[in-house]
Amino acid sequence: MNEHHGQNDQEHHIVSPFIYLAILLCLLAATGLTVWASYIDLGEWHIARGVTLFWNPVVALAIACTKMILVVLFFMHVKYSPKLTKLTVISGVFIFLGLISMTLADYMSRAWGRW
Amino acid sequence: MSDSTATANGTLAEAHHEHPPYQRHHFETVSQQFDATNFAMWLFLLTEVMFFGGLFTAYLIMRNWYYPAFVEGSHQLSIFWGTANTTVLILSSFTMAMGVWSAQMKRKGMLLFFLGLTFVLGLVFLGIKSIEWHEKWEKSHVPGLRYSGQSFLNPASDPEVYAEYHDKPLAPDMASKTEQYFFLYFAMTGMHALHMVIGIGILGFMIIRAKAGAYTSGHYTFVENFGLYWHFVDIIWIFLFPLLYLISRY
Structure with missing residues (x-):
């Protein structure tokens, strides 16, 4: 991918289209996963009296964060x-x-x- | 007079090192110019994070206070359209990334193809969004303009949603809080849609410029930085989708 560049060309890493495609598939799979998980009661965790953690929103946000990290690292080239x-x-x-x-x-x- | 001007220009020309026409004089190299512009774009995106962050914080607090209203409000949204729109937006992020790649590889035809595809997918997203908004209008779920708590005071009056979730009637004070949910729904998806409209406008401008041969001669900074904006808008939707659509669906 990174062949010769002219002296005045922008010398930056060019991400391969295959990586973009792989990220696309991961993002689509994660979207399916988050919809599927939302239909299941994942229960809750009583940490202390009056303090309860519900797993459904935690899982939904964890999947969203994973998707964000993939977009930022690869689509936005931060990696x-x-x-x-x-x-x-x-x-x-x-x-x-x-x-x-x-x-x-x-x-x-x-x-x-x-x- | 004319002599001194000529001399001044002559001195300038001597100090002038070779560089492509798109390199501004105050940058040492094209690479430095790219990094500086890229950094500026990221700083702009940080201000956008703070902007949407306010909306997300308001959402979190309201959701904690009026959870039952948020659950039943969320049940009014269509999982089908929401998932479809998420898919469309993720695809448009992919085509945008491929657009950047085409510009990097100096392939004008491919750049036009991918920018055009991103443009169309952006319009499809807004089209689906307007179908959803129109439904909210018809069901009187537009806070401030046309609102009725009927679906929440008496869920059985809304047979389609009731058949799926069997929601219990909310007490009148909690039912009135569904308006808060829909206010946040419209504020957040509306602000997101506004960003899409601006993005689609800039995409149109880029397509016209790309037709004239811009971006494919080694200077693709504009495409790269616009891509950052487009992906950022995608990330906002990645969070809006589970937060607004997927509340207690089981």
Whole structure:
């Protein structure tokens, strides 16, 4: 794939169409899997009194995250990108998760209706 | 006057190193220019993450508060159309990636083919989305404009959905919260669709430019960066689909 490039050409890794095709098939399979899993009661886990984890949304989000990682790494070429790009992507995810968990921690720990 | 201009231009020309016409003067190499533009595109996408992040956070909080309303609201969405649209969007991401590949390989015909296919798949997505939205309008599930909680106060009045899920009637205060669910549904899918419309517009512009021979002479930065945008919009849908459509379907 990576044959000779002219001096002024953009010298970047060219991802093979076969990899794109493989990722496409994985994404389609994951879509089927997430629809299938949504029809099954995957149960719940009582972590502590009043704290329950339902497996269905956890599985749905895990599949969605896997799909996102495949798209980011291969379709968006992050696997073959400079470290700066990788750092940018990771920091974006990190800040997003940080903001979401801080907001949720606030909402869940308030004494709603008691003031 | 004219002499000094000529001299100035002469000095500039001497300092001027050889480079392709698309390389801006303030970049050392084409590669550096590509990396800088690519980095800028990623920074833009981070602002988009924050933008959609607000919607996702609102969704999470509302879903925790009004879970029964979210379950019955979600049962109103069609798994068939949702899955079909997810497939269409994933296919369009693939054709976009192949478009970038065609530009990298300098194949103009293939680039036009894949950009055209991405364009069409984007329109198909919006077409399916409008079928779904139209159904919401007909069933009076459009918050603020045309809304009725009938399907949730008395689920049996909605035989199609009732036959599949046998939802229990919601108490009036919880039934009114289904409007929150549909508000988020329209806000999130609407914002996503707006991004699709903008993307399809830019795709049209790129197809016209590609016909004139752009992008296939070694300078494909625009195609690559547009691809990042298109894949990002795909990722948003990858999360919207399970969050909006697949709540408690068993």
